[in-house]
Amino acid sequence: MKFSQRYGITSPPQKLSMEAMPDQLRAGLWNAVRATFLISDFEEYNYLDPRLSALADSIWGDHFKEPTDSYPDRVNRLTFEIRSRFFEFKWYEVYDFIEFLTNEKFQGGLFYPIDNVSKFAATCNDVLAREMALVRFVNLKLTTISDEQEIVEIETATSSPHAPIAEHFKQALAFLSDRKSPDYKNSIKESISGVEAAAKFATGDSKATLGQALGQLEKNRELHTALAKGFKNLYGWTSDKSGIRHALMDGDTDLSQDDARYMLVSCSAFANYLIASKAD
Template identity: 45%
Template sequence: MPTFSQRMGIKPVSDLVQLESMNDDLRTGLWNALDRDLFVKDRFNDSDFTEVLWRYHFKLPVDSRPITNTGFGMSYTRVWDQIRKHFFECVWNDVYDFVEFVLRCYPNDREIRRSIETTLARENSGYRLIDGHLSPISDPGEVREVALAIEDAHAPVKEHLRTALSLLTDRKNPDYRNSIKESISGVEAMANVVTGDSKATLGDALKILERNGKLHPALKEAFSKMYGYTSDADGIRHALMSEHNLSQADARYFLIVCSAFINLLKVQAA
Protein backbone atom coordinates (compact mmCIF):
# COMPACT_ATOMS: atom_id res chain seq x y z
CA MET A 1 0.00 0.00 0.00
CA PRO A 2 1.27 3.53 -0.81
CA THR A 3 2.20 5.60 2.21
CA PHE A 4 0.45 8.87 3.14
CA SER A 5 3.35 10.85 1.64
CA GLN A 6 3.15 8.88 -1.61
CA ARG A 7 -0.63 9.30 -1.89
CA MET A 8 -0.28 13.03 -1.35
CA GLY A 9 2.46 13.28 -3.99
CA ILE A 10 5.03 14.40 -1.44
CA LYS A 11 7.23 11.33 -2.06
CA PRO A 12 7.40 9.44 -5.38
CA VAL A 13 5.73 6.07 -5.75
CA SER A 14 8.13 3.28 -6.80
CA ASP A 15 8.35 2.46 -10.49
CA LEU A 16 5.50 0.20 -11.57
CA VAL A 17 7.90 -2.38 -13.01
CA GLN A 18 11.68 -2.09 -12.63
CA LEU A 19 13.17 -3.93 -15.60
CA GLU A 20 16.34 -2.06 -16.52
CA SER A 21 16.93 -0.29 -13.26
CA MET A 22 16.87 -0.83 -9.51
CA ASN A 23 15.85 1.77 -6.95
CA ASP A 24 17.31 1.96 -3.46
CA ASP A 25 14.30 0.26 -1.86
CA LEU A 26 14.67 -2.82 -4.06
CA ARG A 27 18.44 -3.03 -3.64
CA THR A 28 18.19 -2.65 0.13
CA GLY A 29 15.32 -5.13 0.30
CA LEU A 30 17.33 -7.78 -1.52
CA TRP A 31 20.32 -7.24 0.77
CA ASN A 32 18.14 -7.47 3.87
CA ALA A 33 16.59 -10.70 2.58
CA LEU A 34 20.02 -12.26 1.99
CA ASP A 35 21.45 -10.95 5.25
CA ARG A 36 18.58 -11.73 7.63
CA ASP A 37 17.42 -15.02 6.06
CA LEU A 38 20.75 -16.57 5.11
CA PHE A 39 24.01 -14.83 6.00
CA VAL A 40 23.32 -14.54 9.75
CA LYS A 41 21.80 -18.02 10.13
CA ASP A 42 23.58 -20.85 11.98
CA ARG A 43 23.44 -22.98 8.82
CA PHE A 44 25.59 -20.42 6.97
CA ASN A 45 29.37 -20.91 6.77
CA ASP A 46 31.43 -17.76 6.14
CA SER A 47 34.56 -19.63 5.09
CA ASP A 48 32.92 -21.92 2.56
CA PHE A 49 30.70 -19.27 0.99
CA THR A 50 33.31 -16.53 0.67
CA GLU A 51 35.83 -18.95 -0.83
CA VAL A 52 33.34 -20.00 -3.52
CA LEU A 53 32.32 -16.36 -4.05
CA TRP A 54 35.92 -15.25 -4.56
CA ARG A 55 36.75 -18.18 -6.86
CA TYR A 56 33.70 -18.37 -9.09
CA HIS A 57 31.85 -15.05 -8.90
CA PHE A 58 34.43 -12.34 -8.27
CA LYS A 59 37.11 -14.56 -9.87
CA LEU A 60 39.79 -13.26 -7.54
CA PRO A 61 42.56 -15.10 -5.70
CA VAL A 62 41.00 -16.85 -2.72
CA ASP A 63 43.87 -15.77 -0.48
CA SER A 64 43.07 -12.12 -1.24
CA ARG A 65 40.08 -12.26 1.11
CA PRO A 66 40.86 -9.86 4.00
CA ILE A 67 40.41 -12.45 6.76
CA THR A 68 41.74 -11.47 10.20
CA ASN A 69 43.15 -13.88 12.79
CA THR A 70 41.98 -12.46 16.12
CA GLY A 71 43.78 -15.03 18.26
CA PHE A 72 40.42 -16.49 19.18
CA GLY A 73 39.45 -17.47 15.65
CA MET A 74 39.10 -16.06 12.16
CA SER A 75 37.17 -12.82 11.65
CA TYR A 76 35.39 -12.20 8.33
CA THR A 77 34.30 -8.64 9.18
CA ARG A 78 36.48 -7.00 6.52
CA VAL A 79 35.44 -9.64 3.96
CA TRP A 80 31.79 -8.76 4.50
CA ASP A 81 32.58 -5.05 4.35
CA GLN A 82 33.99 -5.67 0.87
CA ILE A 83 31.01 -7.80 -0.22
CA ARG A 84 28.54 -5.22 1.07
CA LYS A 85 30.41 -2.38 -0.66
CA HIS A 86 30.23 -4.27 -3.95
CA PHE A 87 26.51 -4.98 -3.53
CA PHE A 88 25.54 -1.36 -2.88
CA GLU A 89 27.87 0.25 -5.43
CA CYS A 90 27.62 -2.09 -8.44
CA VAL A 91 25.21 -1.56 -11.35
CA TRP A 92 21.68 -2.98 -11.05
CA ASN A 93 22.26 -6.13 -13.17
CA ASP A 94 25.31 -7.08 -11.08
CA VAL A 95 23.05 -7.14 -8.02
CA TYR A 96 20.86 -9.71 -9.74
CA ASP A 97 23.96 -11.68 -10.78
CA PHE A 98 25.01 -11.77 -7.12
CA VAL A 99 21.55 -12.90 -5.98
CA GLU A 100 21.46 -15.68 -8.59
CA PHE A 101 24.92 -16.82 -7.55
CA VAL A 102 23.87 -17.06 -3.91
CA LEU A 103 20.76 -19.03 -4.85
CA ARG A 104 22.85 -21.44 -6.93
CA CYS A 105 25.03 -22.02 -3.86
CA TYR A 106 21.94 -22.87 -1.79
CA PRO A 107 19.53 -24.49 -4.28
CA ASN A 108 17.53 -26.32 -1.60
CA ASP A 109 17.15 -23.44 0.84
CA ARG A 110 13.46 -22.61 0.61
CA GLU A 111 13.58 -19.84 3.20
CA ILE A 112 15.93 -17.61 1.24
CA ARG A 113 14.08 -18.26 -2.00
CA ARG A 114 10.77 -17.26 -0.44
CA SER A 115 12.36 -14.15 1.04
CA ILE A 116 13.81 -13.10 -2.32
CA GLU A 117 10.52 -13.76 -4.10
CA THR A 118 8.62 -11.69 -1.53
CA THR A 119 11.07 -8.81 -1.89
CA LEU A 120 10.89 -8.81 -5.71
CA ALA A 121 7.09 -8.63 -5.61
CA ARG A 122 6.91 -6.05 -2.80
CA GLU A 123 9.38 -3.64 -4.44
CA ASN A 124 7.90 -3.94 -7.95
CA SER A 125 10.85 -5.66 -9.57
CA GLY A 126 10.20 -6.65 -13.17
CA TYR A 127 11.86 -10.01 -12.46
CA ARG A 128 10.68 -13.17 -10.74
CA LEU A 129 12.46 -16.38 -9.74
CA ILE A 130 11.89 -19.33 -12.07
CA ASP A 131 14.06 -22.42 -11.75
CA GLY A 132 16.81 -20.38 -10.08
CA HIS A 133 16.82 -17.71 -12.79
CA LEU A 134 15.61 -14.15 -12.40
CA SER A 135 13.25 -13.92 -15.34
CA PRO A 136 11.61 -10.77 -16.79
CA ILE A 137 8.17 -12.23 -16.14
CA SER A 138 6.30 -10.56 -13.31
CA ASP A 139 2.73 -11.78 -13.75
CA PRO A 140 2.09 -14.52 -11.13
CA GLY A 141 0.01 -16.63 -13.53
CA GLU A 142 2.68 -16.51 -16.22
CA VAL A 143 5.39 -17.36 -13.71
CA ARG A 144 3.39 -20.40 -12.57
CA GLU A 145 2.93 -21.62 -16.15
CA VAL A 146 6.65 -21.48 -16.94
CA ALA A 147 7.71 -22.91 -13.56
CA LEU A 148 5.24 -25.80 -13.83
CA ALA A 149 6.34 -26.63 -17.36
CA ILE A 150 10.00 -26.73 -16.30
CA GLU A 151 9.59 -28.50 -12.97
CA ASP A 152 7.16 -31.21 -14.07
CA ALA A 153 8.31 -32.17 -17.55
CA HIS A 154 10.11 -34.98 -19.32
CA ALA A 155 13.88 -34.51 -19.59
CA PRO A 156 14.06 -33.27 -23.23
CA VAL A 157 11.21 -30.80 -22.65
CA LYS A 158 12.79 -29.55 -19.41
CA GLU A 159 16.16 -29.07 -21.11
CA HIS A 160 14.71 -27.00 -23.98
CA LEU A 161 12.73 -24.75 -21.62
CA ARG A 162 15.65 -24.29 -19.24
CA THR A 163 17.84 -23.28 -22.17
CA ALA A 164 15.15 -20.87 -23.44
CA LEU A 165 14.90 -19.32 -19.97
CA SER A 166 18.66 -19.07 -19.61
CA LEU A 167 19.03 -17.31 -22.99
CA LEU A 168 16.19 -14.93 -22.14
CA THR A 169 17.50 -14.04 -18.68
CA ASP A 170 21.15 -13.45 -19.58
CA ARG A 171 21.29 -9.76 -18.66
CA LYS A 172 24.66 -9.17 -20.33
CA ASN A 173 24.27 -11.17 -23.57
CA PRO A 174 20.63 -12.20 -24.07
CA ASP A 175 19.90 -14.31 -27.15
CA TYR A 176 16.22 -13.79 -27.93
CA ARG A 177 16.33 -15.58 -31.28
CA ASN A 178 17.62 -18.84 -29.87
CA SER A 179 15.43 -18.50 -26.79
CA ILE A 180 12.39 -18.53 -29.07
CA LYS A 181 13.80 -21.51 -30.94
CA GLU A 182 14.30 -23.46 -27.71
CA SER A 183 10.77 -22.64 -26.50
CA ILE A 184 9.32 -24.01 -29.74
CA SER A 185 11.57 -27.05 -29.53
CA GLY A 186 10.22 -27.70 -26.04
CA VAL A 187 6.68 -27.90 -27.45
CA GLU A 188 7.81 -30.28 -30.17
CA ALA A 189 9.60 -32.46 -27.60
CA MET A 190 6.36 -32.67 -25.62
CA ALA A 191 4.50 -33.60 -28.80
CA ASN A 192 6.96 -36.46 -29.26
CA VAL A 193 6.10 -37.69 -25.76
CA VAL A 194 2.34 -37.40 -26.26
CA THR A 195 2.32 -39.25 -29.58
CA GLY A 196 5.13 -41.70 -28.89
CA ASP A 197 6.61 -40.58 -32.18
CA SER A 198 10.06 -38.95 -32.14
CA LYS A 199 9.21 -37.07 -35.36
CA ALA A 200 5.76 -35.86 -34.34
CA THR A 201 4.87 -32.17 -34.47
CA LEU A 202 2.48 -30.32 -32.20
CA GLY A 203 -0.11 -30.62 -34.97
CA ASP A 204 0.16 -34.42 -34.83
CA ALA A 205 -0.29 -34.39 -31.05
CA LEU A 206 -3.34 -32.11 -31.25
CA LYS A 207 -4.97 -34.38 -33.81
CA ILE A 208 -4.51 -37.41 -31.54
CA LEU A 209 -5.96 -35.56 -28.55
CA GLU A 210 -8.94 -34.42 -30.62
CA ARG A 211 -9.51 -37.93 -31.93
CA ASN A 212 -9.50 -39.27 -28.37
CA GLY A 213 -12.02 -36.65 -27.26
CA LYS A 214 -9.52 -34.85 -25.00
CA LEU A 215 -9.46 -31.57 -26.91
CA HIS A 216 -12.33 -29.53 -28.30
CA PRO A 217 -12.08 -29.09 -32.11
CA ALA A 218 -12.27 -25.29 -31.84
CA LEU A 219 -9.45 -25.23 -29.28
CA LYS A 220 -7.41 -27.61 -31.39
CA GLU A 221 -7.90 -25.33 -34.42
CA ALA A 222 -6.87 -22.23 -32.45
CA PHE A 223 -3.69 -23.88 -31.20
CA SER A 224 -2.88 -25.25 -34.65
CA LYS A 225 -3.11 -21.78 -36.19
CA MET A 226 -1.00 -20.21 -33.47
CA TYR A 227 1.66 -22.89 -33.78
CA GLY A 228 1.52 -22.57 -37.57
CA TYR A 229 3.03 -19.13 -37.17
CA THR A 230 6.28 -20.75 -36.12
CA SER A 231 6.17 -23.98 -38.11
CA ASP A 232 8.91 -25.09 -40.46
CA ALA A 233 6.44 -26.19 -43.14
CA ASP A 234 5.92 -22.79 -44.78
CA GLY A 235 9.24 -21.28 -43.83
CA ILE A 236 7.73 -18.83 -41.33
CA ARG A 237 10.07 -19.91 -38.55
CA HIS A 238 13.04 -19.37 -40.83
CA ALA A 239 11.80 -15.86 -41.54
CA LEU A 240 11.18 -15.24 -37.84
CA MET A 241 14.67 -16.37 -36.92
CA SER A 242 16.12 -14.04 -39.57
CA GLU A 243 14.58 -10.96 -37.97
CA HIS A 244 17.13 -8.62 -36.42
CA ASN A 245 14.71 -6.77 -34.16
CA LEU A 246 13.53 -9.64 -31.98
CA SER A 247 13.00 -8.28 -28.49
CA GLN A 248 12.80 -9.47 -24.93
CA ALA A 249 9.02 -9.19 -25.25
CA ASP A 250 9.05 -11.62 -28.21
CA ALA A 251 11.14 -14.22 -26.38
CA ARG A 252 9.11 -13.75 -23.20
CA TYR A 253 5.86 -14.26 -25.09
CA PHE A 254 7.02 -17.48 -26.73
CA LEU A 255 8.35 -18.90 -23.48
CA ILE A 256 5.02 -18.28 -21.73
CA VAL A 257 2.82 -19.51 -24.56
CA CYS A 258 4.93 -22.60 -25.24
CA SER A 259 4.96 -23.41 -21.52
CA ALA A 260 1.16 -23.14 -21.48
CA PHE A 261 0.99 -25.46 -24.51
CA ILE A 262 3.18 -27.98 -22.74
CA ASN A 263 1.13 -27.86 -19.55
CA LEU A 264 -2.06 -28.39 -21.53
CA LEU A 265 -0.62 -31.37 -23.35
CA LYS A 266 0.53 -32.91 -20.07
CA VAL A 267 -2.93 -32.61 -18.52
CA GLN A 268 -4.91 -33.66 -21.57
CA ALA A 269 -2.71 -36.62 -22.37
CA ALA A 270 -2.62 -37.90 -18.78
Protein backbone atom coordinates in the same frame (compact mmCIF):
# COMPACT_ATOMS: atom_id res chain seq x y z
CA MET B 1 -1.04 -0.96 0.42
CA LYS B 2 -0.10 1.27 3.32
CA PHE B 3 -2.65 3.34 5.28
CA SER B 4 -1.17 6.57 3.90
CA GLN B 5 -1.46 5.26 0.33
CA ARG B 6 -5.05 4.07 0.74
CA TYR B 7 -6.14 7.50 1.91
CA GLY B 8 -4.18 9.45 -0.68
CA ILE B 9 -1.70 10.95 1.77
CA THR B 10 1.23 9.42 -0.09
CA SER B 11 1.44 8.00 -3.61
CA PRO B 12 1.51 4.25 -4.16
CA PRO B 13 4.72 2.87 -5.68
CA GLN B 14 5.04 2.91 -9.45
CA LYS B 15 6.72 0.31 -11.62
CA LEU B 16 10.43 0.91 -11.81
CA SER B 17 12.46 1.17 -14.97
CA MET B 18 14.85 -1.71 -15.59
CA GLU B 19 17.84 0.41 -14.56
CA ALA B 20 16.30 1.69 -11.33
CA MET B 21 17.82 0.50 -8.05
CA PRO B 22 16.33 2.70 -5.30
CA ASP B 23 17.58 2.41 -1.74
CA GLN B 24 14.57 0.38 -0.57
CA LEU B 25 15.06 -2.24 -3.29
CA ARG B 26 18.80 -2.52 -2.71
CA ALA B 27 18.32 -2.75 1.07
CA GLY B 28 15.65 -5.44 0.77
CA LEU B 29 17.82 -7.58 -1.49
CA TRP B 30 20.80 -7.12 0.83
CA ASN B 31 18.74 -8.25 3.79
CA ALA B 32 17.89 -11.44 1.89
CA VAL B 33 21.56 -12.04 1.07
CA ARG B 34 22.69 -11.52 4.65
CA ALA B 35 19.97 -13.63 6.25
CA THR B 36 20.51 -16.56 3.87
CA PHE B 37 24.24 -16.72 3.29
CA LEU B 38 26.29 -14.61 5.71
CA ILE B 39 25.83 -16.76 8.78
CA SER B 40 28.31 -19.04 10.52
CA ASP B 41 28.04 -21.92 12.95
CA PHE B 42 31.06 -20.36 14.65
CA GLU B 43 29.56 -16.86 14.76
CA GLU B 44 29.80 -16.75 18.54
CA TYR B 45 33.57 -16.69 18.06
CA ASN B 46 33.39 -14.51 14.91
CA TYR B 47 35.06 -17.23 12.82
CA LEU B 48 34.03 -18.43 9.37
CA ASP B 49 32.72 -21.98 9.36
CA PRO B 50 33.73 -24.28 6.44
CA ARG B 51 30.55 -23.47 4.50
CA LEU B 52 30.99 -19.71 4.76
CA SER B 53 34.70 -20.03 3.93
CA ALA B 54 33.82 -22.01 0.79
CA LEU B 55 31.21 -19.42 -0.16
CA ALA B 56 33.71 -16.58 0.32
CA ASP B 57 36.26 -18.49 -1.79
CA SER B 58 33.74 -18.72 -4.61
CA ILE B 59 32.58 -15.10 -4.34
CA TRP B 60 36.14 -13.78 -4.41
CA GLY B 61 37.50 -16.23 -6.96
CA ASP B 62 34.57 -16.77 -9.31
CA HIS B 63 32.55 -13.55 -9.04
CA PHE B 64 34.94 -10.78 -8.00
CA LYS B 65 37.83 -12.44 -9.88
CA GLU B 66 40.20 -11.61 -7.04
CA PRO B 67 42.69 -13.68 -4.99
CA THR B 68 40.90 -16.02 -2.61
CA ASP B 69 43.33 -15.22 0.20
CA SER B 70 42.31 -11.56 0.21
CA TYR B 71 38.90 -11.71 1.90
CA PRO B 72 38.49 -11.06 5.67
CA ASP B 73 38.60 -14.15 7.88
CA ARG B 74 36.10 -12.90 10.47
CA VAL B 75 32.32 -12.97 10.04
CA ASN B 76 31.72 -9.32 10.87
CA ARG B 77 34.55 -8.11 8.62
CA LEU B 78 33.50 -10.34 5.74
CA THR B 79 29.91 -9.15 6.04
CA PHE B 80 31.05 -5.52 6.14
CA GLU B 81 33.26 -5.99 3.06
CA ILE B 82 30.53 -7.64 0.98
CA ARG B 83 27.98 -5.09 2.20
CA SER B 84 30.23 -2.18 1.22
CA ARG B 85 30.62 -3.54 -2.27
CA PHE B 86 26.92 -4.42 -2.58
CA PHE B 87 25.85 -0.86 -1.81
CA GLU B 88 28.31 0.45 -4.41
CA PHE B 89 27.24 -1.99 -7.13
CA LYS B 90 25.65 -0.61 -10.29
CA TRP B 91 22.04 -1.74 -10.73
CA TYR B 92 22.92 -4.66 -12.99
CA GLU B 93 25.76 -5.74 -10.69
CA VAL B 94 23.23 -6.17 -7.87
CA TYR B 95 21.24 -8.52 -10.09
CA ASP B 96 24.41 -10.31 -11.22
CA PHE B 97 25.40 -10.89 -7.59
CA ILE B 98 22.09 -12.24 -6.30
CA GLU B 99 21.78 -14.51 -9.34
CA PHE B 100 25.32 -15.74 -8.75
CA LEU B 101 24.24 -16.83 -5.26
CA THR B 102 21.56 -19.11 -6.75
CA ASN B 103 24.17 -20.94 -8.80
CA GLU B 104 23.78 -24.70 -8.60
CA LYS B 105 27.28 -24.83 -7.10
CA PHE B 106 25.83 -23.54 -3.82
CA GLN B 107 23.06 -26.13 -3.64
CA GLY B 108 23.76 -29.11 -1.42
CA GLY B 109 27.03 -30.66 -0.36
CA LEU B 110 29.27 -28.29 1.52
CA PHE B 111 27.09 -25.33 0.69
CA TYR B 112 23.39 -24.71 1.28
CA PRO B 113 20.34 -27.01 1.02
CA ILE B 114 18.38 -26.42 -2.18
CA ASP B 115 15.48 -25.30 0.01
CA ASN B 116 17.62 -22.44 1.34
CA VAL B 117 18.52 -21.29 -2.15
CA SER B 118 14.91 -21.58 -3.32
CA LYS B 119 13.72 -19.63 -0.27
CA PHE B 120 16.34 -16.98 -1.02
CA ALA B 121 14.97 -16.61 -4.56
CA ALA B 122 11.42 -16.46 -3.18
CA THR B 123 12.41 -13.80 -0.63
CA CYS B 124 14.07 -11.77 -3.37
CA ASN B 125 10.91 -12.09 -5.46
CA ASP B 126 8.86 -10.75 -2.55
CA VAL B 127 11.18 -7.75 -2.35
CA LEU B 128 11.17 -7.25 -6.13
CA ALA B 129 7.37 -7.39 -6.22
CA ARG B 130 6.97 -5.05 -3.25
CA GLU B 131 9.29 -2.46 -4.79
CA MET B 132 7.71 -2.84 -8.27
CA ALA B 133 10.89 -4.00 -9.99
CA LEU B 134 10.62 -5.45 -13.48
CA VAL B 135 12.53 -8.68 -12.84
CA ARG B 136 11.82 -11.90 -10.93
CA PHE B 137 13.53 -15.18 -10.28
CA VAL B 138 12.05 -17.94 -12.42
CA ASN B 139 13.60 -21.37 -11.89
CA LEU B 140 16.50 -19.60 -10.11
CA LYS B 141 17.19 -17.35 -13.12
CA LEU B 142 16.43 -13.63 -13.15
CA THR B 143 14.12 -12.71 -16.01
CA THR B 144 11.98 -9.78 -17.09
CA ILE B 145 8.86 -11.90 -16.49
CA SER B 146 7.08 -10.50 -13.44
CA ASP B 147 3.47 -11.72 -13.78
CA GLU B 148 2.87 -14.32 -11.07
CA GLN B 149 0.73 -16.64 -13.20
CA GLU B 150 3.25 -16.56 -16.02
CA ILE B 151 5.98 -17.48 -13.54
CA VAL B 152 3.92 -20.41 -12.28
CA GLU B 153 3.42 -21.74 -15.81
CA ILE B 154 7.11 -21.52 -16.69
CA GLU B 155 8.28 -23.06 -13.41
CA THR B 156 5.79 -25.91 -13.86
CA ALA B 157 7.10 -26.59 -17.37
CA THR B 158 10.76 -26.39 -16.38
CA SER B 159 10.20 -28.80 -13.49
CA SER B 160 8.20 -31.33 -15.51
CA PRO B 161 8.96 -34.93 -14.51
CA HIS B 162 9.26 -35.68 -18.23
CA ALA B 163 12.90 -34.85 -18.91
CA PRO B 164 12.73 -33.87 -22.62
CA ILE B 165 9.93 -31.38 -21.92
CA ALA B 166 11.64 -29.84 -18.90
CA GLU B 167 14.98 -29.58 -20.69
CA HIS B 168 13.57 -27.69 -23.68
CA PHE B 169 11.88 -25.14 -21.44
CA LYS B 170 14.95 -24.77 -19.21
CA GLN B 171 16.99 -23.99 -22.29
CA ALA B 172 14.35 -21.55 -23.56
CA LEU B 173 14.43 -19.74 -20.23
CA ALA B 174 18.24 -19.71 -20.13
CA PHE B 175 18.47 -18.18 -23.62
CA LEU B 176 15.87 -15.54 -22.74
CA SER B 177 17.30 -14.64 -19.32
CA ASP B 178 20.95 -14.26 -20.36
CA ARG B 179 21.30 -10.55 -19.69
CA LYS B 180 24.73 -10.23 -21.29
CA SER B 181 23.90 -12.07 -24.50
CA PRO B 182 20.21 -13.02 -24.80
CA ASP B 183 19.44 -15.42 -27.63
CA TYR B 184 15.81 -14.86 -28.58
CA LYS B 185 16.07 -17.02 -31.68
CA ASN B 186 17.09 -20.15 -29.81
CA SER B 187 14.75 -19.39 -26.92
CA ILE B 188 11.80 -19.51 -29.33
CA LYS B 189 13.09 -22.68 -30.98
CA GLU B 190 13.34 -24.38 -27.58
CA SER B 191 9.84 -23.23 -26.55
CA ILE B 192 8.40 -24.71 -29.75
CA SER B 193 10.34 -27.91 -29.17
CA GLY B 194 8.99 -28.07 -25.62
CA VAL B 195 5.39 -28.05 -26.88
CA GLU B 196 6.28 -30.64 -29.50
CA ALA B 197 7.76 -32.89 -26.79
CA ALA B 198 4.63 -32.47 -24.67
CA ALA B 199 2.38 -33.29 -27.64
CA LYS B 200 4.38 -36.44 -28.35
CA PHE B 201 4.01 -37.44 -24.71
CA ALA B 202 0.27 -36.76 -24.76
CA THR B 203 -0.28 -38.89 -27.88
CA GLY B 204 2.29 -41.56 -27.09
CA ASP B 205 3.67 -41.06 -30.61
CA SER B 206 7.36 -40.19 -30.41
CA LYS B 207 7.62 -39.65 -34.18
CA ALA B 208 4.71 -37.22 -34.60
CA THR B 209 5.25 -33.59 -35.52
CA LEU B 210 3.41 -30.99 -33.48
CA GLY B 211 0.79 -30.59 -36.18
CA GLN B 212 0.23 -34.34 -36.44
CA ALA B 213 0.03 -34.74 -32.65
CA LEU B 214 -2.52 -31.94 -32.35
CA GLY B 215 -4.57 -33.58 -35.10
CA GLN B 216 -4.55 -36.87 -33.21
CA LEU B 217 -5.58 -35.22 -29.95
CA GLU B 218 -8.41 -33.35 -31.67
CA LYS B 219 -9.62 -36.49 -33.44
CA ASN B 220 -9.63 -38.45 -30.17
CA ARG B 221 -11.55 -35.62 -28.48
CA GLU B 222 -8.70 -35.07 -26.05
CA LEU B 223 -8.29 -31.48 -27.21
CA HIS B 224 -11.01 -28.90 -27.84
CA THR B 225 -11.32 -28.03 -31.52
CA ALA B 226 -10.89 -24.28 -30.93
CA LEU B 227 -7.78 -24.86 -28.84
CA ALA B 228 -6.35 -27.26 -31.40
CA LYS B 229 -7.04 -24.73 -34.16
CA GLY B 230 -5.30 -21.96 -32.23
CA PHE B 231 -2.14 -23.98 -31.76
CA LYS B 232 -2.26 -25.32 -35.29
CA ASN B 233 -2.18 -21.68 -36.40
CA LEU B 234 0.77 -21.11 -34.10
CA TYR B 235 2.43 -24.20 -35.53
CA GLY B 236 1.74 -22.91 -39.04
CA TRP B 237 3.37 -19.59 -38.15
CA THR B 238 6.44 -21.44 -36.97
CA SER B 239 6.62 -23.87 -39.86
CA ASP B 240 5.57 -22.32 -43.19
CA LYS B 241 8.03 -20.71 -45.57
CA SER B 242 7.52 -17.27 -44.09
CA GLY B 243 7.25 -18.65 -40.57
CA ILE B 244 9.63 -18.30 -37.74
CA ARG B 245 11.39 -21.66 -37.99
CA HIS B 246 12.45 -21.00 -41.56
CA ALA B 247 13.39 -17.43 -40.72
CA LEU B 248 15.38 -18.67 -37.75
CA MET B 249 17.25 -21.16 -39.86
CA ASP B 250 17.95 -18.56 -42.54
CA GLY B 251 18.94 -15.94 -39.99
CA ASP B 252 16.82 -13.28 -41.69
CA THR B 253 14.42 -12.29 -38.93
CA ASP B 254 14.66 -9.68 -36.21
CA LEU B 255 13.26 -11.16 -33.04
CA SER B 256 12.61 -9.25 -29.84
CA GLN B 257 12.47 -10.06 -26.15
CA ASP B 258 8.69 -9.72 -26.36
CA ASP B 259 8.57 -12.41 -29.07
CA ALA B 260 10.63 -14.83 -27.01
CA ARG B 261 8.74 -14.08 -23.81
CA TYR B 262 5.35 -14.60 -25.49
CA MET B 263 6.44 -17.94 -26.90
CA LEU B 264 7.93 -19.13 -23.60
CA VAL B 265 4.83 -18.26 -21.57
CA SER B 266 2.32 -19.52 -24.15
CA CYS B 267 4.19 -22.72 -24.92
CA SER B 268 4.77 -23.45 -21.21
CA ALA B 269 1.07 -23.06 -20.46
CA PHE B 270 0.03 -25.26 -23.38
CA ALA B 271 2.60 -27.95 -22.54
CA ASN B 272 1.35 -27.99 -18.94
CA TYR B 273 -2.21 -28.35 -20.24
CA LEU B 274 -1.27 -31.29 -22.45
CA ILE B 275 0.53 -33.07 -19.61
CA ALA B 276 -2.34 -32.46 -17.16
CA SER B 277 -4.87 -33.70 -19.74
CA LYS B 278 -2.87 -36.88 -20.23
CA ALA B 279 -2.82 -37.44 -16.46
CA ASP B 280 -6.61 -37.12 -16.35
